[in-house]
Structures are given as structure tokens and as C-alpha cells.
Amino acid sequence: MSSEELAAAAGVNSAKLRKDFSYLGSYGTRGVGYDVEYLVYQISRELGLTQDWPVVIVGIGNLGHALANYGGFASRGFRVAALLDADPAVVGSSAAGLPVRHMDELEEIVETQAVSIGVITTPPGAAQQVCDRLVEAGVTSILNFAPTVLTVPDGVDVRKVDLSIELQILAFHEQRKAGEEPDRGDSVLDRAPGPVRAAAAKLRRAAGAATAAKAEPAGKGGKPPKGTDGELSAVMPA
Amino acid sequence: MSSEELAAAAGVNSAKLRKDFSYLGSYGTRGVGYDVEYLVYQISRELGLTQDWPVVIVGIGNLGHALANYGGFASRGFRVAALLDADPAVVGSSAAGLPVRHMDELEEIVETQAVSIGVITTPPGAAQQVCDRLVEAGVTSILNFAPTVLTVPDGVDVRKVDLSIELQILAFHEQRKAGEEPDRGDSVLDRAPGPVRAAAAKLRRAAGAATAAKAEPAGKGGKPPKGTDGELSAVMPA
DNA sequence: TAGATTGTTAATCGATTAACAATC
DNA sequence: TAGATTGTTAATCGATTAACAATC
Structure with missing residues (x-):
């Protein structure tokens, strides 16, 4: 498959696609294109998805x-090495066919199964303590679903998932959408600088058959800079 | 508080911070700085966080x-208008103090409570069907936790959450980390072009006291382009 | 008024993309 | 060999940041 076809499928520029692939190596054939299966394998390998990753x-x-x-x-190579909880009422029950084991078994599990990744789904109050214990046991990557910011020593990676983002x-x-004019004619945004205009266009596409304009009261104080209509293009993904 | 202080706290450049703020309006005072509480309110308002958003x-x-x-x-203004399920065994139970209601009540709930946002946490097989029904009922934004790509008409926004990303x-x-040399001396990456070098530096910071080097077998075929060491800086966040 | 800091302009930097030599 | 398409260079575009006039 050519970079042109792959780029069309992915919705990106073909030159960018080729350049990105080139960071991984030279996996295409001039005059022919890319072998998709081989490419998928190479990318998966580079991303670490062909490895088995035990997690607690x-x-x-x-x-x-x-x-x-x-x-x-499972489909990305993550294997649940153990489910752990500190609550005796939960320990011994089972989830997804695995027994819930007590926190005290953590160290042994991490060591014997070479676990380097831990997932924290405790209440916020317990998260830091659990995190410290994971790190102490030898875990070096932590995925935190608890709504708390965790402190870890150098050498440990933490990523926080905020389900409300x-x-x-x-x-x-x-x-x-609510503030969009149903009338799709010219707008001040069409005369705005590039990024703002692009964001406005995306917005219009997304808004489609515009919903009824529900007036939003203007905020007190301060007027938006000329030509931007208070656009948040810089901070909000499309 | 000055843009300099705010930027230091956020870990960004102060000029960028001022420029970003300027997209929202003119909320600072020259010679003085920003009133943080007022600023937080203005940003929250612009992001829609001061509104009440009923969701199903x-x-x-x-x-x-x-x-x-x-x-x-709740803290971001999202209010659960209703919990819905199609399974009679689940309908009538309660979660988070709310009763689980039957899917058939969807249309009435969306209309009477002016719900514009729906969250899909069904099994993948049911997601598209549920999505269609939400859209039909008048929902124009959908947050999809089911591992399926949803098709929606123009004017409807969908965002997909992949818990494994x-x-x-x-x-x-x-x-x-596993491939990092414990020896922190010069590396080929230090002679690589800018973005690659930056990514390598971040990586080293993250790796901290390097873990023991676990040799990773080199992939078959294709060698990485000169000076990049197969770096994925272009596609992977730090 | 003197000092401080914003909001914005202009310069810089980096990322994207067009173009093309290399080569299948 | 002629046609096609990669991998990469150079040009373009856009985002970041330094600098500073405006102004509190």
C-alpha cells in the first residue's frame, strides 16, 4: 500500500506519514509501497505492544x-498479574475470573512475576500510600485513576487518568454549538487570523445543522482581543 | 499574581501564558498582575465549567x-440526570444513590431535563444502537467508553475513551528504560537533531537512576535512520 | 513620577509539507 | 527501460518566545 493510500485512510499528509515512518526505520519499498502487515508489526514492536506486560x-x-x-x-499485551485490595471483605472474591488477593501479597507478586506497571483504582485517600508501596516493591510505572496527584521518586513514571476531561x-x-448562529454566512471569524479561522471552521463542521441560538450572557469586564471572539483554539482540541 | 509567577507554577513560558490569556480577553492589570480568583472564574466560564450539564x-x-x-x-458541573440500562435485572437497582431506569424512559428524560450529553458504557455490541437512540432523542454530544467506533450524523460530537492508551x-x-545504559555519558542521541535530543533528555529525566539494562533483541530488517535511534518523539508524548 | 507588569509585535524556532533524487 | 513510490532535503507554515510600548 502506498503512503498516499495510507495517508488518505488516516487523514494525514503523505509526506508526514513517510517522515514519521522513517523515524522507525526503512520499512517501505521504493516504487512499490509498504507491506501493511510488516509495518503494523514494526510499529507494534517499537511501541512495546508485542511484549507481555504483567500489571497489578x-x-x-x-x-x-x-x-x-x-x-x-489483553489485546495490547497487558496481562493482569494480580488484583489486590486492602479490604478483607473484598479479598477472596473474584473479578474477571481472577481472585482478589490481599495487599500484603504485593511484594511477592511483583518480584516473582517481574511486574513493572501498577494501576491504582483506590479511593483518593489511599492512593499515595498504595503508590509508595508499589514503588518500594519495585514497580517503576504507575497509572493513577484516583483523583489525587501522586509524588514519586526519580525514575518512576506516573500517568494520571481524569475520566472527566x-x-x-x-x-x-x-x-x-449553542452560541452558533443558524445563519451560516460571513462571520467575524472569517476575517480572523489563521488558527482562529481554522478552529471556527472545525467548529462549524462539528455544529452541523446548528442548534437554536441560546444567548449566553457576556462575562463581566474585559473584551476579547480584536478578531478572536474569545476563541480558545490554543487550549482546546477540536 | 504576575504572569511570571503563574508561568513558573504551571511550568510554562510567561509570554505564552500571557498570549494564551489574551485569547480570552484582557483580565490582567498592567504593573500589577492577575487576580487569580477572577482569572479562574473567567477561564472556567469560557470552558463551560460554570454551567450545569445534565448527562445520562x-x-x-x-x-x-x-x-x-x-x-x-459533580465538581465540574456535570449532573447525572439518569442512569439507564436495557437489562431488566439491572433496572430498579441503584447506583450512587440514583435508581437505574429503563432505556425506554430515555426520550422523556432527555426532553424534560434538556440533556445534550450522553455517556455510553455498554458492551461494544450495544453501543451503536444506543448511540443512534441517544441521537434520535436529541443528544448532540456523546462520550463513548465502549471499544467501538461510532457513526453519527453531522452536528453530533463523539469522543472515544480508550482506557488502555x-x-x-x-x-x-x-x-x-529497560534499554537505557546505566552509564549516563554521551550518547548518539546527544548528537541527534533537536526534537530527538529533547525527547531523549526527557526520557533520561524520567528514567532517573537507570534500571538494569535488559537487552532487547533488535527487530529483523530495516535499520533506524542516522542519528535517531528509532526515536518515536513524533508520535509519543513524554 | 519611577517601577512593574501587561498585551502585543516581531523574531525565532520547530513542525509540516512540497519537491525530488534515489531506487525498486 | 519507464513508471511508481520511497526516504529525505529544502521551503513553507505556524507556534513559541523575546522584546517592548502601553499603562497601571
Whole structure:
């Protein structure tokens, strides 16, 4: 398949696609194109998706359960090495066919199964303590679903998942839809500088058959800079 | 507080911070700085976080439960208007203090409570059908947790949450850590072009006291382009 | 008024893309 | 060999940042 076809399918520029691929190596054939299966394998390998990654999930409430059952993990090479909880009422139950084990077994599990990634789905109050214990046991990457910022020593990676962020992005666009004029004629945004105009265009596409204009009261104080209409293109994804 | 102080706290450049703020309006005072409380209010308003956003959650399994209980929603102005499920065994139970209602009540709920945002936490097989029904009922923004790509008409926004993406990012860095030389001296990356060097530096920071080098077998075929060491800076966040 | 800091312009930097030599 | 398409260079475009006039 040619870079042109791949780029069309992915919705990107073909030169960019070729340049990005070139960072991984030289996996195409001039005059022919790319072998898709081979390409997928090479990218997967570079991303670490061909490896087996044992993970422990700590805190088996609803979210812990949901993650244990999540099909997307297994298909990307993540294997649940153990489900752990500190609550004796939960320990011994099972989720996704695995027994919930006690936190005290953490160290042994991490060591014997060479676990380097831990997932925290505890209540916020317990998260830092669990995190410290994971790190102490030898875990060097932590995925945190608890709404707390975790402190870790150098050499440990933490990523925080905020389940409401995507909802906030939707609400932002929803708010803009409500403010859109049903009339699709010229707008001050068409005369705005490049990035603002692009963002406005995307917005219009998204808004489609515009919803009824619900007037939003103008904020007190301060007027938006000329030609931007208070556009948040710089901080909000389309 | 001055843009300099705010920028230091946020870890960004102060000129960028002022420029970004200027897209929203003129909320600072020359010679003085920014009134933080006022600024927070203005940004929140622009992002739509000062509005009340009623949402429906469809599919009350573990993930639906977890989201219904998620504290981050309420604090950002999201109000659960209803929990819905098609399974009679689940309808009538309660989650987060709310009753689970039957899918058939969807249309009435969306209309009477002016719901414009729907959250889908059903199994993948049911997601498109649920999505169609939400759209039909008048929902114009959909947050999809089911591992399926949804098709929607123009004017409807969809965002898909893949719970394994952050885990994949951690695994990517974990893989790089394992390949890092404990010796922190010069590396081919220090002679690489700008973006690659920057990514390498970030990686080193993250890796901290390097973990023991676990040799990763080189992939068959194709060698990385000169000076990049197969770096994925273009596609992977730090 | 003198000092401080914003909002914005202009310069710089980096990322994207057009163009093309290399080569299948 | 002629046609096609990669991998990469150079040009373009856009985003970041330094600098500074405006002004509190």
C-alpha cells in the first residue's frame, strides 16, 4: 500500500506519514509501497505492544472491576498479574475470573512475576500510600485513576487518568454549538487570523445543522482581543 | 499574581501564558498582575465549567457504576440526570444513590431535563444502537467508553475513551528504560537533531537512576535512520 | 513620577509539507 | 527501460518566545 493510500485512510499528509515512518526505520519499498502487515508489526514492536506486560491492579471497586474485565488490555499485551485490595471483605472474591488477593501479597507478586506497571483504582485517600508501596516493591510505572496527584521518586513514571476531561471537552463544544448562529454566512471569524479561522471552521463542521441560538450572557469586564471572539483554539482540541 | 509567577507554577513560558490569556480577553492589570480568583472564574466560564450539564449514563455495569460515583463529574458541573440500562435485572437497582431506569424512559428524560450529553458504557455490541437512540432523542454530544467506533450524523460530537492508551504510553517508556545504559555519558542521541535530543533528555529525566539494562533483541530488517535511534518523539508524548 | 507588569509585535524556532533524487 | 513510490532535503507554515510600548 502506498503512503498516499495510507495517508488518505488516516487523514494525514503523505509526506508526514513517510517522515514519521522513517523515524522507525526503512520499512517501505521504493516504487512499490509498504507491506501493511510488516509495518503494523514494526510499529507494534517499537511501541512495546508485542511484549507481555504483567500489571497489578490495586483497589478492586467498580473501576478496578471494570478494568480487570476490559478487553482492550489483553489485546495490547497487558496481562493482569494480580488484583489486590486492602479490604478483607473484598479479598477472596473474584473479578474477571481472577481472585482478589490481599495487599500484603504485593511484594511477592511483583518480584516473582517481574511486574513493572501498577494501576491504582483506590479511593483518593489511599492512593499515595498504595503508590509508595508499589514503588518500594519495585514497580517503576504507575497509572493513577484516583483523583489525587501522586509524588514519586526519580525514575518512576506516573500517568494520571481524569475520566472527566473528555466530558469537559464535549461540554466546551456543546457550549459553542449553542452560541452558533443558524445563519451560516460571513462571520467575524472569517476575517480572523489563521488558527482562529481554522478552529471556527472545525467548529462549524462539528455544529452541523446548528442548534437554536441560546444567548449566553457576556462575562463581566474585559473584551476579547480584536478578531478572536474569545476563541480558545490554543487550549482546546477540536 | 504576575504572569511570571503563574508561568513558573504551571511550568510554562510567561509570554505564552500571557498570549494564551489574551485569547480570552484582557483580565490582567498592567504593573500589577492577575487576580487569580477572577482569572479562574473567567477561564472556567469560557470552558463551560460554570454551567450545569445534565448527562445520562447508558449501560450500568462496573464502569457505569464507577462513573456514576466519580466525584470529578459533580465538581465540574456535570449532573447525572439518569442512569439507564436495557437489562431488566439491572433496572430498579441503584447506583450512587440514583435508581437505574429503563432505556425506554430515555426520550422523556432527555426532553424534560434538556440533556445534550450522553455517556455510553455498554458492551461494544450495544453501543451503536444506543448511540443512534441517544441521537434520535436529541443528544448532540456523546462520550463513548465502549471499544467501538461510532457513526453519527453531522452536528453530533463523539469522543472515544480508550482506557488502555495511558497504559500503552507507560509501557513504551518502560521499554525504553529497560534499554537505557546505566552509564549516563554521551550518547548518539546527544548528537541527534533537536526534537530527538529533547525527547531523549526527557526520557533520561524520567528514567532517573537507570534500571538494569535488559537487552532487547533488535527487530529483523530495516535499520533506524542516522542519528535517531528509532526515536518515536513524533508520535509519543513524554 | 519611577517601577512593574501587561498585551502585543516581531523574531525565532520547530513542525509540516512540497519537491525530488534515489531506487525498486 | 519507464513508471511508481520511497526516504529525505529544502521551503513553507505556524507556534513559541523575546522584546517592548502601553499603562497601571
